[in-house]
Amino acid sequence: xxGLSESADRYEEMGFTAGRMAAGMRSFEQRFGMxxxxxxxxxxxxxxxxCRAIIAARExxxxxxxxxxxxxxxxxxxxxxxxxxxxxxxxxxxxVAGLDAAAVVARIDDPEIVAIYDEDKARTRSAExxxxxxxxxxxxxxxxxxxxxxTVIFEMADGRWLEVGGFQPFESYDNALxxxxxxxxxxxxxxxxxxxxxxFPIGLTTAEVAAIMRGSDTSAEDIPGAERELIAAVDDxxxxxxxxxxxxxxxxxxxxxxxxxxxxxxx
Numbered sequence: 536x537x538g539l540s541e542s543a544d545r546y547e548e549m550g551f552t553a554g555r556m557a558a559g560m561r562s563f564e565q566r567f568g569m570x571x572x573x574x575x576x577x578x579x580x581x582x583x584x585x586c587r588a589i590i591a592a593r594e595x596x597x598x599x600x601x602x603x604x605x606x607x608x609x610x611x612x613x614x615x616x617x618x619x620x621x622x623x624x625x626x627x628x629x630x631v632a633g634l635d636a637a638a639v640v641a642r643i644d645d646p647e648i649v650a651i652y653d654e655d656k657a658r659t660r661s662a663e664x665x666x667x668x669x670x671x672x673x674x675x676x677x678x679x680x681x682x683x684x685x686t687v688i689f690e691m692a693d694g695r696w697l698e699v700g701g702f703q704p705f706e707s708y709d710n711a712l713x714x715x716x717x718x719x720x721x722x723x724x725x726x727x728x729x730x731x732x733x734x735f736p737i738g739l740t741t742a743e744v745a746a747i748m749r750g751s752d753t754s755a756e757d758i759p760g761a762e763r764e765l766i767a768a769v770d771d772x773x774x775x776x777x778x779x780x781x782x783x784x785x786x787x788x789x790x791x792x793x794x795x796x797x798x799x800x801x802x
Contacts, residue, residue, distance in 0.1 A: 536586035537684060538656040539677075543579040543619070553579055560612065568742035568758050570782030572613040584643050585611070585618035587652050591642040592634055594651070602631045602737055603639070613780030632794045662686075667700025689715055706752050724750050728764035729773050736790040741765060741782050 540546060546556075557575045564571040585607050593600025606627045610616040616623035621640050628636035642648050660679035662668050673680050683701050689711050690696045697711040712719060724747065725731045731747040732739050739747070744765060745756035765785050768774040775791045776783035 536590060536652060536655040537659045537681065538583055538586050538652060540581040541583045542581045545581075545677075546579045551579060553577065564781065568740075568745070568756070570609075570613050570740055570780035570784075572615070572780040574615055576615050576617060578617070580617040580619045582618050583652075584621070585624060586655070587643045587648050588624050588628065588639055590651050590655065591639045591645070591648050592628070592631070594648070595634070595639075599631065599634050603628055603634060605737060606631050609779055609784065662700075665700075666698040670700055672701025672703075687711075691715055705746065705749075709752075724748050727768075728761045729768040732765070732768070732774055732785045733787050736787050738777070738784040738786040740779070740784060744785065 553576045556579070560571045563569065589600060589603045589607060592603035607618070607624065610623060610627035611618055616627060618624070621643070624643075625636045625640045628634055628639055660681040662673045662682045663680035667673050667682055667686055668680050672683060672686070674683050675681065685702045686698070686700045687708060688696060688698045695715060697715055699707045699711050713721075725734070728744050728748060731744045741758055741762045742756065745758045745761035748761060749756060765774060765776065765783075769776050769785075772788055775786050775788045777786060777791075
């Protein structure tokens with residue numbers, strides 16, 4: 536967790552407003568096809584409490600930590616919810632199966648969680664001289680040379696590592712994995728959009744499904760085509776589309792049905 540801000544004052548000092556932040560999200564939606572909400576949040580919000588909530592979930596298990604991150608991302612980018620409002624965080628985390636949202640939020644100020652958060656912050660600010668820095672895909676907005684949120688560092692047990700800094704094309708990650716571990720199984724692109732979703736019960740957006748379905752690095756994502764297939768799979772009862780801003784989170788119907796109360800939010 537980078538921990539970009541401990542209070543909203545930092546954003547205000549940089550000239551940001553809730554409206555400016557909402558307008559900036561439009562460029563990300565247009566570039567990447569990911570879902571965003573159309574509204575303007577009631578105010579600016581700091582990220583620290585959300586980061587620590589994710590860490591508290593991560594301490595339960597890595598899987599729950601990732602699911603918590605995903606849930607808070609969807610809340611942040613598709614709703615009016617605020618990253619520093621405990622009720623909003625609790626509501627987002629309530630959607631994560633197997634996670635005690637109230638207990639996670641209650642641990643946000645736990646000294647153990649704060650200490651781990653501080654370790655995370657320090658690690659994300661150690662990019663100086665690393666590949667991300669060399670490629671100018673870093674940030675120094677708060678002083679130290681730090682990694683930006685899209686950065687991925689692949690590490691092996693024998694100490695080997697490769698770094699893919701900032702926003703990069705899919706082939707950068709593909710190349711890093713192939714060089715680190717040629718023995719990894721490479722699955723072919725699925726023939727159906729529904730098959731991509733069935734492989735990721737936590738849910739995928741339309742753009743993510745379209746990216747997975749690319750047959751080769753010479754073909755572009757077909758987001759409209761993927762969406763048509765996904766809608767048909769919902770009509771057939773195989774998938775569920777949960778509204779998320781300008782898009783939907785597509786999930787296996789069987790996974791949603793197993794979660795009490797989830798079907799009431801599905802379309």
